[in-house]
Amino acid sequence: MPPAPGKFRWRIPATPAKLAEMSLRFAILGLLTAGELSGYEITRRFEQSVGYFWHARAQQIYPELARLESEGLVAGRAVQQTGRPDKRVYTVTARGLAELADWVVTPSPLTLTKDEFLVKVWSYGLVEPERAIEALTAHRRQQEERLAAYRAIEAAFEGADPVTVPPAFLGPYLTLRAGIQFIEAFLAWAVEAERILRARTESPPAP
Amino acid sequence: MPPAPGKFRWRIPATPAKLAEMSLRFAILGLLTAGELSGYEITRRFEQSVGYFWHARAQQIYPELARLESEGLVAGRAVQQTGRPDKRVYTVTARGLAELADWVVTPSPLTLTKDEFLVKVWSYGLVEPERAIEALTAHRRQQEERLAAYRAIEAAFEGADPVTVPPAFLGPYLTLRAGIQFIEAFLAWAVEAERILRARTESPPAP
DNA sequence: TAGACCATGTAAAGAGTTACATGATTGT
DNA sequence: ACAATCATGTAACTCTTTACATGGTCTA
Incomplete structure (x- = not known):
């Protein structure tokens, strides 16, 4: 039972926590708008071109892709390969694209550099x-x-x-x-x- | 008991993990070289001038100050105040200054921005x-x-x-x-x- | 034959944030 | 009456990194 009101009020965590940030999801979605990519290829992108403004390691990317797929923002597809390991490539779904487009024009917090x-x-x-x-x-x-x-x-x-x-x-x-x-x-x-x-x-x- | 060698080798974590980074400690030490400051005052500095290249919240600063003191890199001193809460101010010790001076000329990893x-x-x-x-x-x-x-x-x-x-x-x-x-x-x-x-x-x- | 590349992960720990708690004083 | 400032924390959680694991192919 919650304590009686008076001294302070309850502040109900309205949304699943983390409405802001979540940049990683959107960085991945952004990369995928250019065409389907595997987790490995996304990892490479973060090391190269995109690395200037966002980056993530493979260990973060794979679970995030799984989450995005389970939420229906991306769709995965297995690809058989010869001479190298099979892989799974992802594309953005219509819903993923819509959420990305919404987020893009959202106000950004001042970039707090850590240098x-x-x-x-x-x-x-x-x-x-x-x-x-x-x-x-x-x-x-x-x-x-x-x-x-x-x-x-x-x-x-x-x-x-x-x-x-x-x-x-x-x-x-x-x-x-x-x-x-x-x-x-x-x-x-x-x-x-x-x-x-x-x-x-x-x-x-x-x- | 560790698994028998053969398939792979043990890699012993030589140093207390985290030789690199730890910028927060050194950012705090750097601020304190200008004179004694309380946790609260350090928090303010991170919000203002220094905020351009490093920042931290109060919740991170107080425990870090305690750690720095227990390691002998800073020395704390209680200050009684009237009309406002008492506080504890910190100064860098000789050892703290020496470690900071060493770290300062250490090569830095490429700043990986997250914007x-x-x-x-x-x-x-x-x-x-x-x-x-x-x-x-x-x-x-x-x-x-x-x-x-x-x-x-x-x-x-x-x-x-x-x-x-x-x-x-x-x-x-x-x-x-x-x-x-x-x-x-x-x-x-x-x-x-x-x-x-x-x-x-x-x-x-x-x- | 040693290393780099492709490909995907798990486990553990460290770094950082959000929410909450307290309580006096000063300004609007 | 309400908010801001001073002052210091705890608890719970999320985000990120490090270390480890596997195993085939391709290049020097």
Whole structure:
């Protein structure tokens, strides 16, 4: 029996908890709108192109696909293969597509970044500028590699005018551009930061 | 008793698991290098300035502070107050500072962003451009507000030359600049994206 | 012959969120 | 009268990662 009202009120958890988030389901649905994919192929996508704004490991993807299928948002189909293991590929159902379209225009919470590298930068004052520069350079190199990979994908869009491409290419193009512009912003920042750190090795500040 | 060897080998978890990550501990340690803070004050910091690159809720912070204290990386001290609840404030110990300084120059994994908004953009092709523009504009507004807040913090640094500021200000300055440059990159992208979407409302693509 | 790729999972643990609890003070 | 701020937590749950498991094919 619930305690008598007075001190506080009951707050009934109206919906099955987690109306917000659930981005993984929709990220998977989004990938599947381009055509049928297996769990393994989805895993690869998260490691590559899509990885810029969402990612998940195989261990998360397989159970989520099973859940999506049991809810009727995707439909699976077994595919026999020779020379490699059989697989199960999935397509979005009409209901899945409808739910995705609804979710897409829903307001998003402010992206709360978690950037381990910047947590480190916050404490760069604790170490010799030279050592900070080393760490910064290593990180910059990684980002440059990633930029090169995205540029290669961008080249595949070459010539296509984003204003007239078919709807299916619009989102991929826009997110790719976002990824590229973020990395470029990071690189510009890194150059500035390195300049400051280098100047501090020459004229160390008053302690 | 472990199964007999042969089929596979044991892999002994050498270290207490989680050598990487653990950013929360170090984010807290980093905040405390600027002076003693209570759990509540740390919570506020994560909501404001530092929130750009790391965040945590009170429920995560209090237990972590207790753990850090039991490991001797921070030292707590009770503070009596009048007109408001008493509190417990923490300072970094010499050992805490040493571990932080070590961690800071450690290589960081590539920041794997999780951006719910971009997951939505990926599927913008599913909705009318007008509705996509609405969603985009709402998100842009939020980012503009955040930029204004960061600009206000930046103003506090005004006049100070990052090359000669004391070490304690270096990291906060650099991370703030990073935050500002990322938001500016987002806004530039948003302008471009809106232009494309608007053009698509006028000359809809072939389906 | 060693490693990478294809393909799909289970089990356990760690990280993070939501909801709830308490209670004084200050502002509207 | 109501909300916000200060201050610190517990309990339950979800989300995510790490480690492990299996086994064929293809490449260096």
